[in-house]
Amino acid sequence: MTSIGTGYDLTNSVFSPDGRNFQVEYAVKAVENGGTSIGIRCKDGVVLAVEKVISSKLLKPGANKRIATIDRHMGAVSSGLVPDGRHFVSRARDEASSWRKVYKTPITTADLASRMGGYLQAYTLYSSVRPFGITAIVGGWDSELELPVDGQVGSGPSIGAGGKVEGKKYGGPGLYMIEPSGLYWGYYGAATGKGRQTAKAELEKLDLAAGKLSLEDGVKEAARIIYVAHADNKDKEFELEMTWISNLDGPTKGRHEEVPKEILEEAERLAKKALEGDDDEEETKEDDKPAEEDKMEE
Amino acid sequence: MNHLPQAWGRPRDDVYGAYDSSYLQSHGPNQHTQQPIVTGTSVIALKFQDGVVIAADNLASYGSLARFTDVKRLRKFAGTSVVGFGGDVSDMQYLDRLLNSLDIEEAYSSSGHSLNAKNLHTYLSKVFYKRRSDFNPLWNQVLVVGLDDDKKPFLASADLLGTTFSAPSLATGFGAHLAQPLLRKVAPDEETASKLSKEQALAAVKESMKVLFYRDARSLDKYSIAIITADGIDLKEDEKLENQSWAFADQIRGYGTQVN
Amino acid sequence: MAAMFSQNPLMNGPNYSFNQTPTTAAGDNKEHSFYPYTDNGGSTLAISGVDFTIIAGDTRSTSGYNINTRYAPKVFKIGGTTSSQEDATLVLSVVGFAADGEALKERLDAIVKMYRYQHGKPMSVKACAQRLSTILYGKRFFPYYVTAILGGLDEEGKGAIYSYDPVGSYEREQCRAAGAAASLIMPFLDNQVNFKNQYMPGSGVGHALQEREKIPLPRSEVEDLVKDAFDSAVERHIEVGDGLQMMIITKDGIEEIYKPLKRD
Numbered sequence: 001m002t003s004i005g006t007g008y009d010l011t012n013s014v015f016s017p018d019g020r021n022f023q024v025e026y027a028v029k030a031v032e033n034g035g036t037s038i039g040i041r042c043k044d045g046v047v048l049a050v051e052k053v054i055s056s057k058l059l060k061p062g063a064n065k066r067i068a069t070i071d072r073h074m075g076a077v078s079s080g081l082v083p084d085g086r087h088f089v090s091r092a093r094d095e096a097s098s099w100r101k102v103y104k105t106p107i108t109t110a111d112l113a114s115r116m117g118g119y120l121q122a123y124t125l126y127s128s129v130r131p132f133g134i135t136a137i138v139g140g141w142d143s144e145l146e147l148p149v150d151g152q153v154g155s156g157p158s159i160g161a162g163g164k165v166e167g168k169k170y171g172g173p174g175l176y177m178i179e180p181s182g183l184y185w186g187y188y189g190a191a192t193g194k195g196r197q198t199a200k201a202e203l204e205k206l207d208l209a210a211g212k213l214s215l216e217d218g219v220k221e222a223a224r225i226i227y228v229a230h231a232d233n234k235d236k237e238f239e240l241e242m243t244w245i246s247n248l249d250g251p252t253k254g255r256h257e258e259v260p261k262e263i264l265e266e267a268e269r270l271a272k273k274a275l276e277g278d279d280d281e282e283e284t285k286e287d288d289k290p291a292e293e294d295k296m297e298e
Numbered sequence: 299m300n301h302l303p304q305a306w307g308r309p310r311d312d313v314y315g316a317y318d319s320s321y322l323q324s325h326g327p328n329q330h331t332q333q334p335i336v337t338g339t340s341v342i343a344l345k346f347q348d349g350v351v352i353a354a355d356n357l358a359s360y361g362s363l364a365r366f367t368d369v370k371r372l373r374k375f376a377g378t379s380v381v382g383f384g385g386d387v388s389d390m391q392y393l394d395r396l397l398n399s400l401d402i403e404e405a406y407s408s409s410g411h412s413l414n415a416k417n418l419h420t421y422l423s424k425v426f427y428k429r430r431s432d433f434n435p436l437w438n439q440v441l442v443v444g445l446d447d448d449k450k451p452f453l454a455s456a457d458l459l460g461t462t463f464s465a466p467s468l469a470t471g472f473g474a475h476l477a478q479p480l481l482r483k484v485a486p487d488e489e490t491a492s493k494l495s496k497e498q499a500l501a502a503v504k505e506s507m508k509v510l511f512y513r514d515a516r517s518l519d520k521y522s523i524a525i526i527t528a529d530g531i532d533l534k535e536d537e538k539l540e541n542q543s544w545a546f547a548d549q550i551r552g553y554g555t556q557v558n
Numbered sequence: 559m560a561a562m563f564s565q566n567p568l569m570n571g572p573n574y575s576f577n578q579t580p581t582t583a584a585g586d587n588k589e590h591s592f593y594p595y596t597d598n599g600g601s602t603l604a605i606s607g608v609d610f611t612i613i614a615g616d617t618r619s620t621s622g623y624n625i626n627t628r629y630a631p632k633v634f635k636i637g638g639t640t641s642s643q644e645d646a647t648l649v650l651s652v653v654g655f656a657a658d659g660e661a662l663k664e665r666l667d668a669i670v671k672m673y674r675y676q677h678g679k680p681m682s683v684k685a686c687a688q689r690l691s692t693i694l695y696g697k698r699f700f701p702y703y704v705t706a707i708l709g710g711l712d713e714e715g716k717g718a719i720y721s722y723d724p725v726g727s728y729e730r731e732q733c734r735a736a737g738a739a740a741s742l743i744m745p746f747l748d749n750q751v752n753f754k755n756q757y758m759p760g761s762g763v764g765h766a767l768q769e770r771e772k773i774p775l776p777r778s779e780v781e782d783l784v785k786d787a788f789d790s791a792v793e794r795h796i797e798v799g800d801g802l803q804m805m806i807i808t809k810d811g812i813e814e815i816y817k818p819l820k821r822d
Contacts, residue, residue, distance in 0.1 A: 069405050093406065097399055104395070150398055151391035153358070154368040258408055332591045427657055430594050431700070455626070459596055460657035463619050465627035474624050487628070 011127050023131055024124050027080075027180035030133035034079035035066075035238065036195035036229040039137040040222050041175040041188050041208060045215035045246035046139035047259075048077045049222040051195065051230055052239040067243045067258075071096040071106055074140035075243050075256040079193030080180075081133035088136050092116055104149040109140035109174025113184045121182025131180040135192040138178065141245040141254050142171035173245075195229025202228055215246050219259055223267035224274050240268055334386035334437040336360050338371045339516045340473030341382035342506050343441045344481050345451040345466050345491040346499035349527035350443040352380055352453075353503050355511070356535070357518035358387045364518070370535050372522045376401045379415035379444030380524045380531060381422070384470040385458070386437035393436060396425070415444025415452040415526075419462070427460025435459070439470040444526050451491075451526075466491035469506070472514040477506035496525065508539050512546070595703045596621060598656040599797025601737035602632055603787055604707045605751055606717030608774045610808045611709040613649045613719075614784045615737075616792070616819060617801035619656060628800035628821060630656065632737075634663050635805070635812055636708075637670030637681060646812060647680045648710045649805045650690075653737035654724070655703035662702045666690055683710035687720040687728060694726030701725050705736035710807055717807070739791035739798045746790065750783055751775065777806070785817065792820050 003009035009022030016022060035051040050066045067077040068089040076092055078085035095115045099107035107115075116138065123131045146164060148155075158164060177190040189203030202225045206213055213221070219242065226240050242259040246252040251260075259267070336358050343352035358366040371383045373394050381397070383390040400421065404413055413421075419442040429436050439457040446452040454464040466488050467481035484502040485491035503523065511517045519539040525532045599620035604613040615632035618625060632653050638646035650666060652659030669689060673681045681689075687708050694702060701724045712718040721734040733751045735743035748754040753770045761768035775783070784804060792799045799822070804815040 065408060069408070072402055072405060097402070100395075100399065151394045153370055153387060153391065154366060255405075330592070423657075427661060430592075430657075433592060433594065435592055435594075459594065459655075460661070461596060461598065461621075461626075461655075462657070462660065463627040463630045465629070468627075478624075 012123075012130055013125050013127050021124060021181075024181045027131040027133050028135075031080040031135045031180065031192060032194060032196075034081075034134070034193045035233070036191065036193040036199055036226060037066075037077045037079045037135075037137055038191045038199050038203070038222060038225055038229075039077070039139045039175045039177070039187070039189065040203070040206070040213070040218045041139070041173045042213045042215045042218035043173075043211045044250055045141060045218070045244055045252070046173045046175055047215065047218045047222045047242065047244045048075050048137060048139045049226050049240065049242045050077045050079075051193070051226045051233065052241050053233065054237040054239060061239065066241055069243075069256050070112065070138070071100075071140075072255050073106055073142070073245060074109060074112060074138065075245065076136050076138045077243075078134040078136040079196075080135060084132045084134045085136065088116065088120075088132060088134060091119055092138070095119075100150060104151060105147055106143070108142045108171075109138060109176060110186065112140070113138055113174075113176035113178060113186070116178050117182050117184035119182075120178055120180060124181060133180065135180065136178045137190045137192065138174075138176045139245060140174045140256070141247060142174060143254055144169070144171040144247060146170055191225075191229070195226075195232040198232055199225050199229040215244060215250060219244060219263060220267045220270055223264070224271040227268075227271040227275050240264070240271075242267070330432075330434040334389075336365055336387040337437075337516075338369065338384050338387060338390070339514055340469055340471040340477065340510055341371065341384045341439075341441050342469040342473045342477045342481065342503060342510075343382065343443050343453050343467065344485060344494075344499045344503055345453050345488075346485075346494035346496055347492055348451065349445075349496070349525055350451050350453050351496075351499045351503045351523065351525050352382050352441060352443045353507050353521055353523040354382045354384070355507070355518040355521040357516065357520075359516045362515070364516075367518060367520065370522055372524050372533060372535070373397070374524075374531055374533060375418055375444075376404070376412045377530065378412055379418050379442060380526055380533065381418070382441040382443070382470075384439045389436040389438050393422070393425070393438065393440075397422075414446060415442050416446040416454075418442055418444070419452070419454045419456060423456040423460055423462045426456050426458060430459050441468050441470060443524075445528060449528055472517075473506070473510060476510055476513055480506050480509065496527075500525070504540070508542060511539055511542070512544075595655050595658075597654065597738075598626070598630075599738045600630075600632055600653050601735065601739040601743065601788070601791055601795070601798050602651040602653045602705070602707055603733075603735045603743055603747070603784060604651065604709050604719045604721070605733040605747070605775075605780050605784065606709070606719045606731075607777055607780055609711070609715055609717065610777050610780075610806055611649070611711065611717035611719060612777075612780055612784060612804060612806050613651050613707060613709045614788070614802060614804040615651050615653065616788060616798050617803055617816075618797065618799045620797045623796070625800070631803055632656075632659065633803050633805050634667070636663070636667050636686070637674055639671065639674065644811075647807070648683060648686055648708065649807055649812060651707045651709075651736070652704045654705055658702040659704045659706075662693070662704060662706065665693060669693075683708065683712055683718045683720065686710070687730070690720070690722065691726040691728045694722060694724065696726075698725050705740075707734055707736055709805075711809065715809060735787070737798075739795040742791050742794055743787045746787055747783075751780075781806075781815075788819060 003022040008016035012023040035053040037050045040047045048067050052066050067075055069075050070092045076089055096107045120132050123129050175187050175190055176184050177187055178184040188208035191199035230238055242264055244259050245256045248254045338358055341354040343350055354371040356369050358369040373381050375397050435458040437458050441455050443453050453468055455468050456462050466485040469477040507521055511519050521537050522535040523537055600616050600618055602615040613633050617629045619627050619630035633651045635643035635646035636648040636650045650663055670681045690708055703724055706722040708720045710718055719731050720728050721731055722728045733747045756770035758768040788802050799819050802817045802819050806813045
């Protein structure tokens with residue numbers, strides 16, 4: 001790496017002469033070693049999934065959750081340093097609850113991503129801190145109804161000034177990925193961690209931009225993609241952890257919840273079956289490392 | 299004309315006198331609630347064999363003025379419980395938000411168990427007691443209904459002083475005088491309440507709401523009513539009192555226009 | 559107190575259509591009108607015997623002329639290691655302002671539990687009695703508005719009762735009545751437990767009078783005394799009634815008895 005020996009990589013917040021912040025790039029390396037996390041924005045909800053690498057047989061299966069609830073309608077998952085992920089979640093919860101305290105309404109996914117983007121970016125500015133060793137995926141469902149403010153007691157006028165606007169659209173699914181630099185974009189499908197390239201390739205095939213994929217199918221695709229991406233990390237065992245947020249008419253009624261056991265197991269069964277079906281194809285995929293990643297390591 | 303910016307938009311001193319900014323002063327002793335402002339009247343509730351019925355009208359009064367007529371005073375919590383609020387409406391809204399944030403924090407851990415009505419009542423009563431001990435009370439009396447740890451019907455009261463109690467039937471405010479005797483007739487003890495049918499309980503509560511509307515000047519004929527059982531919460535917030543009869547009214551003597 | 563419920567404009571509240579002019583002149587410094595106490599009525603009673611202690615209380619809770627509930631216990635087991643308090647050795651009764659009573663009970667219970675975990679043995683009544691006094695005095699300038707009675711068995715296995723005032727002054731006694739009907743029950747106890755004003759028949763007059771010999775009462779007789787005391791109090795005091803809760807502390811543990819009282 002060009003950074004070695006130059007000294008420009010020894011402290012945070014310092015640019016190298018060619019305009020790079022090496023500490024941030026090293027943080028990205030930490031992310032690239034983590035278990036794969038993905039998020040899918042479906043037409044009627046959002047799925048979050050993570051490949052939870054089992055580091056010891058002494059760990060209790062199903063314990064030590066990696067996907068966290070930030071507010072009723074929002075969840076987050078991250079790849080990279082797990083404690084950094086925990087702190088990210090803790091800060092996100094504080095942001096969500098302080099938003100509610102100020103505005104008396106739930107924070108939107110976009111606003112939370114913005115707040116957290118700002119927060120992570122601040123950790124690239126000072127020599128006394130290091131950047132976050134995670135890339136986080138935040139998924140949420142912003143209510144499609146005109147929400148009452150928290151604590152509202154009445155219904156307000158039905159028409160006229162301050163009244164309801166007929167046919168106005170609110171809310172919908174939200175999916176954002178926030179990187180160690182503080183960079184965040186909104187996505188149809190997001191992937192990070194060790195198997196991100198494979199996962200991204202699979203996500204692209206889903207044509208998510210068309211907005212046709214249902215949440216139910218999204219869960220199955222998410223499980224399959226985690227299984228496919230695990231090929232990049234084959235020597236280690238893993239557990240699949242999945243959560244979802246549906247619209248108000250859906251199974252979670254706008255809340256961020258774990259995918260129920262039966263549905264998760266069915267999705268895993270289908271994922272394993274799909275994997276057996278095209279095992280040979282996967283072998284070839286593993287070899288062609290994409291160009292984008294190489295550039296980073298220069 | 300005073301052109302100084304700090305005078306912009308202010309009533310003219312020469313016409314209205316100096317602006318009284320005393321209420322804006324940030325020094326001096328802390329100002330705490332000394333009285334409720336916009337208030338809700340009675341809340342009534344009755345246990346039956348597999349749940350609890352609770353009701354409160356939709357009025358918020360400003361003194362004797364019927365100020366807001368579309369105020370929902372039964373608040374759902376965590377899909378398991380309902381809290382019925384009497385007393386100050388802004389304190390009710392504060393508590394509603396407080397309980398909301400409690401529910402959100404509970405959902406952080408995915409343990410699957412949620413707070414029941416009994417847990418909620420304990421929490422609320424400690425909030426009330428803390429605030430009264432700080433001489434900064436939340437001016438409410440509330441009824442908490444739902445199920446307890448053994449999935450049995452739960453009904454308890456908590457108020458601005460932190461006083462708590464539980465009974466087969468409860469009523470706050472005016473309801474303690476007017477509705478409670480009617481409800482106690484239907485359910486004098488836990489034993490009797492545990493044999494009441496839902497229909498019997500519902501009828502007794504609706505009858506009590508009617509009597510309250512007849513005699514409580516700060517009440518309304520629009521009300522909310524909720525039935526809480528193990529199956530969940532059935533909350534209706536836009537009910538009208540039915541089968542009113544004011545035949546008793548012309549018998550009333552002693553005040554108003556009919557002095558004798 | 560009238561100001562507590564007043565919403566008069568001159569007292570910073572909304573307006574009524576009828577006249578309710580405050581009697582204090584506007585502009586005077588207004589005293590705050592929130593009063594942090596209330597009286598929830600009820601009575602408690604404790605009597606100690608040779609090898610037992612009985613603490614009892616009625617179960618009515620009132621506010622003014624209203625009955626809040628017919629079952630609100632005032633007598634609690636303290637310092638057990640489980641939520642059912644089955645291995646508790648001490649009993650506390652509180653009467654007065656129920657919210658303070660509840661807070662005091664929870665605080666003492668937590669302290670006695672911690673003592674038990676740290677020392678590996680239950681707290682003695684004597685130690686607990688001193689501790690309770692310290693807790694009450696700690697709020698000397700914003701008191702717990704309750705009359706507490708603590709009961710158990712002392713180091714010799716004899717019945718022990720300690721009674722308190724709201725700010726922690728305390729004393730070990732044979733028997734004590736507290737709460738709304740204390741003034742009705744206490745003289746009865748003086749006479750029936752401590753045999754006050756009872757003299758040997760035919761022992762003479764004036765200084766020649768011989769007091770009746772003081773003998774400790776057996777448990778069954780004390781139980782009857784308690785029931786009689788409460789039945790009488792219920793008859794004459796409107797804040798007492800509905801149910802009688804009795805805790806009997808012996809070396810074998812704490813037995814709880816509930817008996818109905820008149821509900822009128």
